[in-house]
Each structure stands twice: as structure tokens, then as C-alpha cells.
Amino acid sequence: MISPRELYKRYFYISPIDLADYAERNRFRNYYMNWAALFGSFFTLLGYMILERNNLRQNLTTIIFFIICIAVNLVSILLSKVFAHASREKAYILKNIPLYIVFTWGMTSCVYNFYLQQNPFIGVITFFNAVLIMLCVFSICIHVFFVLVCGAFCGIAPGLLENFGLSGLFYFAFITGLVIVLAAFLRYRDKQYITALKKQKKSLQVKTFGNFTALYDKKVLKFSRTKSNELLAYLIYKNGSSVNTKELLAVLYGDYADSARYGASLRLLISDIKHTLSELEIQNFFITEYNNFRINPEVVQCDYYDFLAGDKTAAKAFTGEFMSQYSWAESATAFLERKACGGN
Template sequence: MFKKFFNLCFNLYYISPLDLADAAETNRIHTLFMSVILFLFGLTGLVIHNFIQEVNPFNYRIYFALFMLVSLCAFFISLKTKNVERKKAYIWKTLPFYMDFCLGISAGVYNFYILGQPFNGFIVFCITGFIALCAFSFSPFLFSICLTIGFGIMIPGLYANFVFTGIFDSVLVLFTMYFLSLYKRRAEKKFILMLKKQKKSLEARTFGNFTLLYENKVIKFARTKSTELMAYLIFKNGSSVRTKELISVLWGEYADSARYGASLRNLIVDIKHSLAELEIQQFFIAEYNNFRINPEIIKCDYYDFLANDPQAIKKFAGEFMNQYSWAEDVTGFLERKVLK
């Protein structure tokens, strides 16, 4: 009975870490911004409470100091994991999210008992859960475990402050978050399966001149630089690239960001429009001035080469994206890899 239930859950909700590598990068970027917000919240609270006469000032200082410490750790881990190997990306890039998430749950409990603010505590608990549901990709089971532990600790306080009605309302909110997390993971799995079907039609050829094809036809952009931008992102293999780096690659090391920023935005619009016309989804991703492609949904000889595919290695003839000067160093790297 238990085995059947486990197999059912596995088939419905399990997604391999490699398939979640792109979602992990989104988690990483969102955690960077969320950690900054939490750090500023802790810093502001600490400064303000130094000037306010509270009954237990030490408890408040611990509360805000924890926000600063944990969010700062999450921020720097998110920075360090940018270029982690894709097979390990989901674990390492999602770890800082769990740090911030557990911080939010713990803050709710701390408000509830230590600061003597049960209403604020439960609000913090709920806000933490719903922000996670809206902005992050995560395991619904780990999510549920964290929520259950936090809620279990708060049950005596809920009963003492809000009696049975408060407990019933809280359980309703809790189960709503449980089911939303399962629904989200199921929808995420269906979407990834759809993207994998798209992989059969989308191909990048990098040995020799760079060519991007969809259904065996070359994808033509309105601007020449759009093709080079896509080539560079494919070379980056799913890593996020900032605006400044793209401008440097496309227009030279000393190109002025202020001058070429508008040109880059035009390229982004061109790429989005061209891919949308072909109904290519979730391949080119732009988030908070970070740009990347999802390498899991495209066939690419360069990716096969990196995976030590014998046919790809045999196919390489010492040429890689010949049109672009920045690709010369990559050619040398590939040649050395062949000789090993």
C-alpha cells in the first residue's frame, strides 16, 4: 500500500535535478533579490529599535540580527553558485532559498512566542509560504515538512490566543499551501515534458559557423547582432550573463553601457519577437538584467562534445563559431580536450 502510494507520488511529482537546472538559476536570481530585501529589513529594524524603548530590546535585536546574518549568507552562497555544474545546480542554487524560507518560518514562530506578537507571527508564517509559492521552484515535500514543523510549534499558541476557531482557520491556510505546492510541481513537470518535445525541433550548430535552426530551417532575426547574442548565450551553457558583459562581447571591451544599452534592448526585443513567432517557449530567458538560454531544450553539438559524446568529438574539426572573435579561445579549449 505504502509502496504504491510512493510510486504514485514519484510519477506525479518527481523531476530530475538536471531538468530543474534552469529553474534553479531562477531560484538563485530571486534569492539574490530576496536576500537583499531581508537584509535591509533586518538592518532597518535594528537601527530603529536602537532608538525605541522596548520592553525586551535584546529579543528584538536578536530577531533583526538573525535576518541580517542568514540573508547575508544566502546572498553570498547565491553569488558563489552561479557557475556550478548543471547536474548539481538545483541542489546548490536552491539551498539559499531554503535558508531564507526557514528564516521566514522561524521568524513567525519567534514573533509568536518570544516577541509576544501571535497575530504578526502567523502573518509572517503565511507570507513566507505564499511568497515561496509565487516566486520559487522547490520540492513540495520539503516545503510541507518545513511548514508542518513551524505550524506544529505554533499550535499551543494558536489555541491560547485564538481558541479552536483560530486553529481551524490556520489548518485551512496550511492545507491550501500544501495543495498549491503539489499543483505547482505537477504543472511544472508537465511544462518540462512539453519543453522536451520542443528539443526535437530546436538545434544549434556551433562547429564551423554558428547556425540556429528550428524544424531544420535557419532562424532569421531582424538584426545581425541578435544571432551573435544567441551564440554567446549558447556558449555560456545556461549561465546568466549581465548586461555589461553582453555589451562588451557584442561591441567591444570598452563599449559604453549607457550608449549601447538601447541597442541591446532592441536585440532583446528582436529575439523575443522572432522566437515567439515560431512558438519557441522558455528558451531565451531574461530576468532582472540577467540573460540566459535553457540548454536542456535544444540539441547542440557543443553540448554533446562537453558530455564526451564520441560522434560530437569526431565531428569537431578545429572550428567553433568561426564568425565571432570571442570564440577563438573556446576553439583552443576544445582542441586541448580532443588531445587528452
């Protein structure tokens, strides 16, 4: 008989390093959503204080609530920036911390609305809004999600019973159970997808020591535009971190490249890469989000990544040359040389 632990490992467990790309996606989306929430909370607080300027003392609890919302958003934004370049081994933990700070506050807000604001309907809406955003927008850690959702449910259960009766409590518990089942299903789907990508990884290879070369099924990837290779090479060098349009323009066309003039050229390069990878059915390798670009290191074999991970074969393969055809790679070469000599 298979134990629950073995069942979990077989169907739901994903190693943290396999989730490094998911963590970067979470960090990136959380960062911009927090900016939106920050401005929303600030202007709501400002409007509330103007409308209720004669009753501020009586509404102090509401004002404090919005101030805490702003503070939570600011902390999450700051930590998103701090952990932006976390190592692949630590990415899944560190890059998700800002997200779960906000989600914890969302669950706390449910309890706040139920008891301090005495508005159970808003409490229920807040609960499901936070949960649905987590499930639809982010890749969740099922353990943390389960603990926070169950904690919030237990916190508001007495209020549910008092305001909606036993039937209301039952329906809320039933829907919460469905939410947890959905979270487990999404985790299972992620595991299946990552397993499929690992099969793809056996065919997708990038060589960075010497000249940059990308291969699929042992054949060189051929793009229709020369600079497409350089764009891809730079994203490989960034090791999964998101790179914005401005940075790419500076790398490809010079520090003072005019976005109005060269933006169209960059879009053509991006289209070229997407088209080439699509024809070869290469998935989840080149990722674009809101004018930010990155590659997923977990779906490609790369000597540079093996070297950073301490692989001895990759260390021997490094002879002092790294993407030699690109001038911007010189600083990285110096770093690799120090690391090869035992430095940091």
C-alpha cells in the same frame, strides 16, 4: 493498483537536470530579494536602536533577531554568488540551498514571534508571507517545502491553541493543508510544462562546432539584425548562466562600450530575438529578467552541451573549431581542446 511511489513519479517527479533552469531562476530572484531584505533589516534595526536607545538591554532579543536576519541574508547572497556557475547536474541542489536557508529562517521566525516575542498575530503573518512568497515567486522542491511547512505548523500549534482556541487551530491547519495541495498542483503544472518543452526540444537545434547556427524544424533561424545571432551564441556559450547588460555590451561592442550609446542597439537585438522566437512559438528558450539574460539549455539540442555531458558522438564531431566567427569564443575553444584530450 498503482503504488503511491508510482503516482508520484508519474505526476510530480521531475529529474534534477530538467529543473536546472528553474534552479537558476530561483537563484537569481533569491539573490536580489535578499539584497532588498538585507537593507530592509539593516535600516529597521538602525531605526529600532535609535528609538529604543534607552531600553536596549530590555530589547536585546529583538536586536539579536534582526542581526540574525542580516546574517542569514548575507549568507544567502554569498552562496548565490558561489553557486552561480554550478553544473547543470548539480544546479537544482546547489542553487536552491541559499533559497531554503532563507525559507528555513522564515519558518523559524514564526516560532520566534509566537513564543519569544509573544506576538502570535505577527507569527501567523510571517508564516503565510513566507509561504506565499515561496509559492508565487519560486519553483519549489515539494519535499523540502512540505517538511519545513509542517515543522513550523507543529512548532506553533500549541501557541495557536492557546491564543486562538480550537477553532483557530483548525482553520490554520485547514489553510496549511490547502497550501500544501497548491504546492503539489504547481509541481504538477511544472511537470506538464517541462514535458511540453521536451517535445519542442526535438525541433530546436544549435550547432556550435565550426560556425554558430541555430535551427528550428531544420530551418535556420533568421533574425533581422546581424548581431542577434552573436548575442544568442554568447548566451548559448554561457550554458544557462545569467548575463547582465554590461557584459553583453562588452562582448558585442567592445570592453569600453558606452551603455548610453549602445544600450538602444542592445534593446533592438533583444526585441529582434524575442519577435523571431515568438513567431515560431518557441517557448522558454530566451529568458530575460531585470536586465539579465540567459537561455534554457534544457529546451535545445546542442553539440556543445552534449560534449560537456561526455557524449562520445559530440566528442568526435569536435574538430577544434567552436563558433569560429566570434573572437570571444577562442578561449572556449582552447578549453574544449583540453577536454577533448582528457584534460579538465
